[in-house]
Amino acid sequence: MNVIARHRIILPVVSLAVLLAATFWLQPRAMSYFGLNLLFNLAVPIALATIAQMLIIMVNDIDLSVGAFVSLAACVTATILNDTPALGVLVLALMVAGYAAMGVVIHRLELPAIVVTLGMSFIWGGLALFVLPSPGGTSPGWLRTLMTVKPPLIPAAVLAALLIGGITHLMIMRSGLGTVLRGVGGNTRSVARAGWSVTRLKALAYGLAGFFGVLSGMALVGLTTSADANIALRYTLLSIAGVILGGGEFTGGKISPVGAVIGALTLTLAASFLSFLRLSPDWQIGAQGAILILVLTARLLFNRKGVAA
């Protein structure tokens, strides 16, 4: 195997670097503390949602309800958490528990995750409309402060991305439990034979995903200052694309938290890049897809070469 196939993180890093260089060339104003923050601050909730999706893909499932769940978390944050913080924390905790329960149901009843999560997306969406029937709500003050903080030297958005990538890397790639969780996706049977309760592990993976989904919704409200029941619907597909772009695979167990964060940043940057190019909106969505296919093709080519060598 060659270097690129062995270190699956190289390609996402290179894609992001190339895109970033092209963006700076097109729009030199972006090359500043202020510019980087504007370019990437909306990528923070996307990165958190991508981590949530990655945890599900890690156990060999897929989650079509991330977008609706993040929207619900955003609605709860902008209403209940703001008005009565204790109740808000309780509701958000219940939502995380609900996610863990969803994992148990999927595993115990051997239901396909794609169907269960699709169904759940309508439930989350309905609850979001129930909590916030018309767009509105207010971000809690501390959250707004946190999301607009201006640390010295490094823009907050970049710092947040580094933190999310670093913490999840330690949690999933370095810890013992993380290794077992990846094992659930890679080879469920051998993990079960080794004496682990797969049900509990799946509940943990889904619960963690729910936790990151809640964080994503909170981060989003901190940025937008108020919510809307449909605010994050496109995160579902963005998060899947982010995981794959970041070097993850659908086969379970093969994931990279740092890659996932980079994937989310790359997708956000791709949209800005196309906007700076002044490409017509009719072509933009297609061009975004083209960038995605280009990166995946590059990965496949390198992997093939690696196998051949």
Place this chain on the structure above:
Amino acid sequence: MTRKMMLLGAAGLVAATGAAQAQSDTSGMRIALSNNYAGNSWRQAMLQTWQETAEEAVSEGVVAAADAYTTSENQATEQAAQIQNMILQGYDAIVVNAASPTALNGAIAEACNAGLTVVSFDGIVTEPCAWRIAVDFEQMGREQVAYLAEQLPEGGNLLEIRGLAGVFVDEAISAGVHDGVAQNDQFEIVGSVNGDWAQDVAQKAVSGVLPSLPEIAGVVTQGGDGYGAAQAFEAAGRDTPLIILGNRQDELEWWAEQRDANGYETLSLSIAPGVASLAFWVTQQILAGEDVPKDLTVPFLTITQDDLDQALADTPEGSVANVSYSREDAQQVISDAR
């Protein structure tokens, strides 16, 4: 022209020039349009008007650029990113037709903090630092009843065609209609149906309710439903009442036919997609240092018997009557709001 009128005109001209001189130069400034959706004829006409207004303003040196951007997925987070990109692109002002009244507030606050002027129209935003050019839908309902009271002083029975149930616009127009009827008690609303702003739905709904209704003197509508109502009355073999129309090309065509055949008279009113050009000029006025109130109201595009032929000639088939607003129109709207 009498001498007095000439003098008045001259005084007006001096006043206008004086006002123009007081304004600062905007020729080096760049305006961006952030639009969330382009998938229907109204939005297409809106973008078209923006482009025409922008090209003319740029060629005359009023502003340096006025570029239009449309998001591809009609999503608030996508539009928020688009607005943040516009800040980076160094625009002086952003005109927004928003995907959500609240979810863009963070991005708009960023723009305001960076010193940009933000003007929202049609799809307005709640962020206090932005200007809002909104539609007074209740007034649209009241104006219909006021016209009926003028045309039918003896009053009579009214049929109300409403829009899509549960949508804010439908409730607002209907509230205005009921308010108008309360002020003109010679009218009584004897029936109410949902036409969903579509000719076919309106025709079906009116046909269904007509047999149970007494003689109808007038029909109040919400736009996009007048032609269907007329077809339903004709199919039922009843006299065509006074139907208020909503500026759609098929409605105007029907009106012209009826006028030529039997001298039919009515009124047509709706919001013109050209409101984008109004937003452009309001933004230009703000950039020029004019003191503009934060909340402005869009005037309706009203077509009367006299302008019918012109309006019909100007409206492409299947589209909606449009008008492009000028700088003077914007100044009028601003002074009305003061």
